[in-house]
Amino acid sequence: MDILITGLLLGATYSLIAMGLNLQYGVARIMNLANGEMLVAGAFAAFWVYTAQSANPFAAALFVVPGAFVLNWLIYRYLLRPLVRRAKNRGMLEVDTILATFGMSFAFVGIMLLAFGGGYFTYSYLAEPFPIFGSPFGLNRVVASLIAAVICGLLYVWIHGTRTGMAIRAVAVDPAAAGLVAIDVPRMSALSFALGGAVTAAGGIVLSTFLTMDASVGVVFTMKALIIVIMGGVGDVRGTIIASLILGLAETAVATLVDPGMTLAAAYLLFVLVLLFRPQGLFGRRAS
Amino acid sequence: MTRREAGYFVLVAAAFAVLACLPFAGQSYLLTLGVGIAMYTVLATSWALFSGPTHYISLATAAFYGIGAYVVAGGIGTLPYPALLALAGVAGAVAAALVGLATLRLSGVYFVIFTLGLAELIRQIVTWVQNNFTGSRGMYVLTDITEQGIYWQLLALAAAVYLIGWQVARSRLGFALRIIGNDEVVAAHVGIHSAAAKLALFVVCGVFAAMVGAIMAPRFTYIEPSIVFTPELSFQVVIMALLGGAHRLWGPLVGVIPFTILWELIAARFPGQTILLLGIAFLLIVYLIPNGVVGRIESALRATGRKTSHA
Amino acid sequence: MRRRTALRLAAAAAVSSAFSIGTALGADPIRIGAVAPKTGPLAAGAAITHWPNVQLWAHQVNERGGLRMKDGSRRKVEIIEYDDRTNPGETIKAVERLATQDKVDFILAPYSTGLNVAAAPVYAKHGYPQITATSITDKIPELTKRYSSIFFALGSTTALAGSVADILSKLRAEKKIGNRVAMVNVADAFGIELAEVARPVLKKAGFEIVYDRSYPLGTQDLSPIVKGAKAANPDAFVAWSYPPDTFALTEQAKIENLDVKAFYTAVATAFPAYGGKFGKSVNGHLGAGGVNPDTPEMKAYFAAHQKVTGKPADFWASAVTYATLQVLEQSIEAVGTDRKAVTEHIKKGTFQTVMGPWRFSNQSIDKFWTVGQWQDGVFYGVASTGLSGAKPVITKTGW
Numbered sequence: 001m002d003i004l005i006t007g008l009l010l011g012a013t014y015s016l017i018a019m020g021l022n023l024q025y026g027v028a029r030i031m032n033l034a035n036g037e038m039l040v041a042g043a044f045a046a047f048w049v050y051t052a053q054s055a056n057p058f059a060a061a062l063f064v065v066p067g068a069f070v071l072n073w074l075i076y077r078y079l080l081r082p083l084v085r086r087a088k089n090r091g092m093l094e095v096d097t098i099l100a101t102f103g104m105s106f107a108f109v110g111i112m113l114l115a116f117g118g119g120y121f122t123y124s125y126l127a128e129p130f131p132i133f134g135s136p137f138g139l140n141r142v143v144a145s146l147i148a149a150v151i152c153g154l155l156y157v158w159i160h161g162t163r164t165g166m167a168i169r170a171v172a173v174d175p176a177a178a179g180l181v182a183i184d185v186p187r188m189s190a191l192s193f194a195l196g197g198a199v200t201a202a203g204g205i206v207l208s209t210f211l212t213m214d215a216s217v218g219v220v221f222t223m224k225a226l227i228i229v230i231m232g233g234v235g236d237v238r239g240t241i242i243a244s245l246i247l248g249l250a251e252t253a254v255a256t257l258v259d260p261g262m263t264l265a266a267a268y269l270l271f272v273l274v275l276l277f278r279p280q281g282l283f284g285r286r287a288s
Numbered sequence: 289m290t291r292r293e294a295g296y297f298v299l300v301a302a303a304f305a306v307l308a309c310l311p312f313a314g315q316s317y318l319l320t321l322g323v324g325i326a327m328y329t330v331l332a333t334s335w336a337l338f339s340g341p342t343h344y345i346s347l348a349t350a351a352f353y354g355i356g357a358y359v360v361a362g363g364i365g366t367l368p369y370p371a372l373l374a375l376a377g378v379a380g381a382v383a384a385a386l387v388g389l390a391t392l393r394l395s396g397v398y399f400v401i402f403t404l405g406l407a408e409l410i411r412q413i414v415t416w417v418q419n420n421f422t423g424s425r426g427m428y429v430l431t432d433i434t435e436q437g438i439y440w441q442l443l444a445l446a447a448a449v450y451l452i453g454w455q456v457a458r459s460r461l462g463f464a465l466r467i468i469g470n471d472e473v474v475a476a477h478v479g480i481h482s483a484a485a486k487l488a489l490f491v492v493c494g495v496f497a498a499m500v501g502a503i504m505a506p507r508f509t510y511i512e513p514s515i516v517f518t519p520e521l522s523f524q525v526v527i528m529a530l531l532g533g534a535h536r537l538w539g540p541l542v543g544v545i546p547f548t549i550l551w552e553l554i555a556a557r558f559p560g561q562t563i564l565l566l567g568i569a570f571l572l573i574v575y576l577i578p579n580g581v582v583g584r585i586e587s588a589l590r591a592t593g594r595k596t597s598h599a
Numbered sequence: 600m601r602r603r604t605a606l607r608l609a610a611a612a613a614v615s616s617a618f619s620i621g622t623a624l625g626a627d628p629i630r631i632g633a634v635a636p637k638t639g640p641l642a643a644g645a646a647i648t649h650w651p652n653v654q655l656w657a658h659q660v661n662e663r664g665g666l667r668m669k670d671g672s673r674r675k676v677e678i679i680e681y682d683d684r685t686n687p688g689e690t691i692k693a694v695e696r697l698a699t700q701d702k703v704d705f706i707l708a709p710y711s712t713g714l715n716v717a718a719a720p721v722y723a724k725h726g727y728p729q730i731t732a733t734s735i736t737d738k739i740p741e742l743t744k745r746y747s748s749i750f751f752a753l754g755s756t757t758a759l760a761g762s763v764a765d766i767l768s769k770l771r772a773e774k775k776i777g778n779r780v781a782m783v784n785v786a787d788a789f790g791i792e793l794a795e796v797a798r799p800v801l802k803k804a805g806f807e808i809v810y811d812r813s814y815p816l817g818t819q820d821l822s823p824i825v826k827g828a829k830a831a832n833p834d835a836f837v838a839w840s841y842p843p844d845t846f847a848l849t850e851q852a853k854i855e856n857l858d859v860k861a862f863y864t865a866v867a868t869a870f871p872a873y874g875g876k877f878g879k880s881v882n883g884h885l886g887a888g889g890v891n892p893d894t895p896e897m898k899a900y901f902a903a904h905q906k907v908t909g910k911p912a913d914f915w916a917s918a919v920t921y922a923t924l925q926v927l928e929q930s931i932e933a934v935g936t937d938r939k940a941v942t943e944h945i946k947k948g949t950f951q952t953v954m955g956p957w958r959f960s961n962q963s964i965d966k967f968w969t970v971g972q973w974q975d976g977v978f979y980g981v982a983s984t985g986l987s988g989a990k991p992v993i994t995k996t997g998w
Contacts, residue, residue, distance in 0.1 A: 002826060010820045031397065082575065094397050095345055096574060099530065102523050103570025109638060110564025118642035120867075122846050124876050129854045137822070138854045211819060212846045214643040219519065220817050223408060226401050248820075255823040259420075260814035264412040268405055272390060275398055316724070317699040320692055412815055419786045419794075419813045427788055428716070428738055430745065508687050510716035512788040514640060514816070515687055555689065556696060559681045563638045 002135050003252050009137065011248025012145035015152055016207065017221050018228035018240050020200030023155075026235025027172045027192035030080055031094055033101040035225055036218030037108035038068060038197050042204025043213045044112065047121045057125055060205050065198045072197025076190045079104070084189075105218065112215040122212040140210040147206050151199065156237045168192055172235035227267060231274050232282050239283030246270070304447055311436040319435055323507075325548050326442035327500055331521075332529040332540035333449045334496035337456065338489040339526075340534040341465035347522040348387060348403035351410045352380045352494045354516040356501030358414055361429050361511040362422070369431070373502050380498025381491050383410075388490040392483060404519060411517035418513075433506040441503045449496060453537045461485060531573055542585075547573075628677040629666065629936060631657075632697030634718075635710040639685025644842060645710040647870055648733065648916045651908040653678060653707065656924040658907050666932050679703060687717035694718050698725040704936045705927060712736055712789070719746045728942040730927060732920040735759065737792070743962040748942045751963040752919050754984070759887055760797040762969035762982040763863055766885065766992055767835055768804045775994045776860045781810035781833035783824055783848070785841050793839035793865065809833055816841060825851040835861035842867035845886075846876065853880055853998045860994040861885060869915035869971055869978050881973040883995030888915025889971020889980030891988030900953040914971060914978035922952035955986070 017039065024032045045064045046057040083100060087093035126143060129136035159165035170178040171188045179185045207213075228247060232239030247267055254266040274282060310322050331349055339346055356376035363372045391402050418427075456462045468475040468482045475482050505511060524547075532543025554565045635649045636642040657678050660666060665675035679701055681693040690709050697703045698721070706727045709715050712734040722729040723746040730750045736742070737756045742749060770776045780801060784794035790813065801808060810831040814824055821844060828836060836859045838848050845867040852862065860883075867873055868886020890897060892914075900921060904912040912918065927941075929950050934940040950957045957964055970982040972992060979990040 003823075006820065006822050006826075013819070031400075079571075094400070095530075098345065098400065099523075099527060100571060100574045102527075103567045103574060106563050106567025106570060108567070110561060110567055113563065113638060113642075114561070118637055118646035120643040120647075120842055120846075120870075120872060122872065122876055124850070124878075127850050127853060129856060135826075136854055136856065138851070210850065212843045216639055216642055217843075223405055223519075227405060230398055230401050252820065252823055255814070255818075255820070256827065259416070260812055260818065260824055262412070262416060263818065264815055265409060265416070268409040271405070272402070275394055275402070276390065315699070317695050320695045324688070324692070415786045415791075415815060416813075418788075419784075419791050428741075430741065507691070508713075508717045509719065510687075510713045512713050514787065515713060515717075518686070520686070552692070555681065555693070556700070559679075560637070562682045563684065 001133060003256050004249070005132055005135070005137065006256075007249035007252035008245060009141050009145045009248070010252055011245035012148040013141070013207065013244075014224060014228055014248055015241050015244035016144070016148045016203030017200075018225040018232075018244055019152060019155065019237070020196040020198075020203065021222075021225040022229045022232070022235065022237065022240045023192045023196030023199065025229060027168050028076065028080075028189040028196070029084070029093060029175070030076070030097045030193060031101065031226075032193075032196070033098060033222055034105035034108055034218075035101075035196075035200055036220065036222035037105050037112070038072070038200045038218075039204035039207065039221050040213055040215065040218045041108070041112060042068065042201030043208035043211075044116055044121060044204075045201075046205040046208040047123060047213075050123050050125060057123075057205060057209060061202055064201050064205060068201035069194045069198040073190055073194035075104070075197075076193040080193070081186065081190075084186075105222070109215055109218065116215060118215055120212055120214045121208070123208075125209045127210070138210060144206045144209060148203075151202065152237065152241050155199070156241075159237055164188075164191070169235075227271050231271055236283040243282060300450065304443060308440060308443055311439060316435070319439060321548065321552065323435060323439050323442065325544055326439060326446055327504060328525065328528055328544045328548060329541050330442060330445045330449055330496055330500050331525045332532070332544050333446070333453065333537065334493045335525050336529045336534040336537075336540045337449070337453050338486075338493040339529070340536075340539075341462075342468065342486050342489070344392075344486070345400045345526060346403050346490070346493065347400060347519070347526065348384075348406045348494070349497050349525045350407040350517050350519060350521040351387075351403070352383060352497035353501035353504075353521060354407065354410060354414070354513070355379050355383055356498030356503075357505040357508075357511055357516040358501075359498070360502045360505040361427060364429050364431060364505075369433070373499060376498045376502035377495045380494040380496075383498070384491045384494025385487065387494075388487040392486050392490065404522070407517045407519055407522065411513045414517075415513050427511050429505050429509055429511060431506045435507070438503055438507055442500070445496065445499060445503070450537065452492065456489075457537065461488065465489070527570065527573065531577060626668075626672050626674050628675045629705070629931065630677050630679060630701070630703040632679045632681070632694075632701060632703040632706040634681040634683050634690055634693040634697065634706070636685040636714075637682035641685045641711050641714075644866075647872075647910070647913050648920060649710040651904065651910055651912070652917060652920040652924060653680075655904055655907045656921060656928070659903065660928065666928060668932065669935055683709065683714065685714070687714055690714045690718045691721055694721045694725075694727075698727065705931075705938065705941070707927075708732065708734075708923070715749075716742065719749050722746065723748055726938050726942075728927075728938060728945060730923040730945065732923040733916050735789075737796070739963050740961070747962075748938075749962060750923075750945060750959055752923055752957075752967065753916060754967040754969060756792045757796050758967070758984055759865075759969050760793050761800055762984075763837060763885070764797065764800045764804050764806070766970055766982055767801070767806065767837075767861060770835075770861055770992060770994065771806075777834040778805065778807050779809045779831070779833045780806045780835045780837060781828040781831055781859075782808055782837045782839075783810070783828065784813045784839035785816050785844055786813040787816045787841065789841065789866070790839040797837070797839070814844070816844070818844065819847075821847045821851050822855075824848070825855050825857060829855050829857050833859055835859055836863065837861075838864045840864045840866065842870070845873065849873075849877060849881070849884070853877070856998060858997075860996075862995050863970075868973075869913045871911040871913060874973060874976060874978065880998045882975065883993050884973045885981070885992075886915075886971055886973075886978065887969070888913075889968040889978060889983070890914045890918055891968075891980050891986065892977055893988065894953075894955070896953045896955075915968065918953050919967070922950075922954045922957060925952045926950045926957065 021035045024030050042064050046060040049055050049060040050057040083096045126140040128139045130139040130142050167183045167188050175185050228243045232243030251263040255263050359376040359379050360372045464480045464485050528543040528547045529540040533539030555562050558565050633653050636645045657676050661675045665673035683690040683693050697706050708729045708731040710733050715731045715734045728748045732752050735753050739751050784790035810828045845864040863885040865887045869888040930941045930944045934944045966985040968980040968983045971978045972981045981989050981992045
């Protein structure tokens with residue numbers, strides 16, 4: 001039972017990390033390797049709000065979320081759109097965006113270093129025990145999971161319930177066809193990219209309440225996010241959620257029953273198995 | 289071999305002979321740079337052997353490199369060094385074969401992601417083995433191999449890569465790969481076993497990366513998993529190869545040299561903002577040189593009406 | 600040569616010789632290279648322990664007017680910094696660059712065991728003394744035999760692990776804790792080495808290791824580990840951990856209300872941020888390192904560190920790093936800028952440092968703090984290999 005709850009809490013954490021990337025890659029077709037840095041930026045903002053302003057770190061969301069939205073929109077419009085236009089096929093676009101976003105991640109790390117320095121950032125917020133079925137769990141983690149659930153739920157409802165959401169889903173399936181039915185593909189792509197960035201930054205705020213971060217730690221999150229997005233099926237919110245939960249459960253189970261040293265091996269094994277038997281991911285569509 | 293090819297052969301051999309004399313110039317800073325350039329040339333060229341024709345971006349370089357380094361780290365003192373080098377090559381081949389069999393059926397981007405995580409995965413496995421079985425043994429590599437020795441070994445490896453690349457290009461395998469690269473469906477229809485061809489080249493790539501790691505291990509003296517399994521290495525190799533142009537044998541070399549010099553300049557002139565400027569340089573390269581320097585050279589030559597050369 | 604150029608050259612020579620004659624005006628600065636991580640996995644640690652001390656030392660030396668050379672002249676120090684991005688290949692390149700291109704007089708040792716060992720051959724090749732402050736290894740004898748200009752000051756793995764076992768034995772003899780020890784380690788070279796040494800030592804001291812697990816560096820969820828340790832009902836909890844997991848394990852243990860009377864996390868327990876994050880809960884926490892903050896030298900050092908760099912020093916390697924800089928300073932003042940002379944001087948001389956009097960025996964300092972404990976907001980040294988000022992060990996009483 002402990003494993004189940006710990007695993008679910010962990011999985012919810014992971015979904016925060018991966019959701020933003022799913023929007024960026026699934027819809028805008030940008031494999032954003034700078035995703036982790038956006039998350040760390042959100043975390044730093046929360047840290048600053050808590051320590052320098054002695055306020056509730058979640059208040060950082062007030063300026064981080066819209067700020068990240070705008071920033072990512074600009075990045076897409078001016079840095080990434082030229083690559084999209086010049087790519088002759090999807091493969092080339094992926095190569096170009098991987099390389100470009102890798103460079104961007106370096107640049108972001110450099111900027112954050114100049115702004116915050118290289119030290120560790122950690123603070124204690126809600127680090128009290130919260131009993132679930134008798135076992136104590138970190139209150140900050142529980143809150144994080146609840147927030148993750150709310151964000152994922154809202155996204156899901158929005159994507160499946162609104163017209164814009166439907167347009168986004170159409171672009172995710174087939175950008176060319178979407179263009180034929182008068183969907184403004186570039187605008188939708190920019191929107192998803194920006195939204196993905198905002199979600200990731202919000203995730204960073206939440207994660208900072210219980211994780212220790214420094215300017216260089218973004219790449220770890222990017223890799224986890226990539227695994228989850230691919231495993232869950234690119235472009236589908238449900239897939240990301242399910243994949244995160246599965247990953248969280250699997251890692252916790254392995255850590256408790258086998259050896260904590262094999263958690264990553266287990267994660268990758270899972271990744272390979274899913275892809276071998278279902279190459280498009282759990283909820284994905286076969287590549288057209 | 290035509291007369292023209294024989295001419296190239298002599299030219300290249302002479303170039304290698306000249307390069308081999310670098311240690312005698314007495315400038316140890318240049319030698320250190322030379323080691324770096326030689327290392328990246330081997331890595332980038334062997335990478336391009338695989339990724340050039342298949343258009344699969346492999347980020348597994350760091351994984352094989354690390355395996356090679358650990359073979360040496362683990363066996364130094366027990367086995368003679370040349371045996372360890374050979375063993376590293378074999379280990380690289382086995383690892384590449386396993387990975388290739390599992391993942392070459394995956395479509396492009398999934399392959400990329402998987403290889404990116406591969407270094408992490410192997411790092412975890414190595415650490416786990418270290419933690420539970422070998423303990424802290426195999427972390428100090430105290431040898432008497434000098435930097436010159438390392439340089440010459442890398443140079444020899446580079447010569448081997450070029451030889452193999454040249455042979456492959458002239459062989460049936462090379463022909464098959466060109467067809468696969470252009471249109472895999474057509475290749476299948478003419479009876480080319482594309483999976484086997486891709487696997488063969490991936491294994492070659494793995495062998496060279498592992499041997500480079502093995503050669504470099506004595507230079508670090510202290511091997512930690514986080515030191516040798518860095519994703520940064522994989523990305524650098526990819527960008528250098530793409531910068532130069534991955535579809536010509538000598539393309540990566542053209543990318544490695546300016547890139548190494550550029551990074552060195554940035555690191556030396558801007559110690560406080562190194563990483564920021566590296567990122568910007570990366571971005572500029574991606575935006576301004578999409579087809580690699582080779583592509584630019586070739587289109588320039590075509591524009592002036594001259595015949596392009598074939599390596 | 601044209602007349603005008605010759606005139607210009609002569610004028611320049613005259614002017615520069617006028618400057619160099621007047622030693623009271625200050626001679627050329629002594630150029631000192633420094634390479635350490637500013638980015639990458641170890642950047643955070645270096646930002647706390649390494650770079651502030653470089654800044655502090657250079658500032659203080661130059662405020663005084665510079666180093667006082669044997670002939671009475673004063674020379675300021677000029678620091679040339681490079682970021683090695685926690686990549687040993689970069690460290691090697693930077694040291695080469697400093698030695699052959701920048702042609703500096705001295706090069707400060709890099710940060711962390713791995714980077715120091717990787718760079719050691721280059722230091723030795725160019726004859727630069729390498730006074731390390733952040734390297735811990737059991738291979739000190741081998742390394743000092745190989746590289747005649749490398750110096751160690753932070754101790755060995757065996758000493759660190761052994762001291763922990765000693766403290767636990769003492770607490771057990773005082774009937775404050777029982778026999779059961781839960782031990783975890785980060786599965787990276789440092790953690791593996793410590794765990795490997797600690798296991799037989801603890802067993803020999805009669806302890807029962809009731810939980811023995813490792814976790815990969817970068818694990819985000821350490822609750823299975825802490826839950827598992829708690830379920831084994833230990834009397835003491837020992838973690839051979841790195842900064843991110845030190846913080847995470849402590850937080851997790853607090854949430855789980857892990858009821859042990861002895862709680863040890865290795866690296867970063869000595870960081871002021873550790874005390875800052877957990878406040879009163881850390882009272883009684885043990886960790887690697889420690890200091891004796893009550894000597895007048897240490898008091899002055901802590902105050903100066905905070906004032907000049909704006910950050911507090913950590914309670915372990917910061918002072919050791921500063922001490923190695925003082926060694927270099929005193930050596931240059933004694934024998935000048937000839938590197939060989941300095942190296943020989945360091946091997947044989949005695950130095951007055953913030954850590955007390957230092958004398959290297961076989962190129963390493965034998966007296967160092969091994970274990971520290973948080974007591975009332977300060978991380979005091981409680982165990983060492985022969986230093987004075989160790990505070991008595993207290994037990995942990997709840998969270």
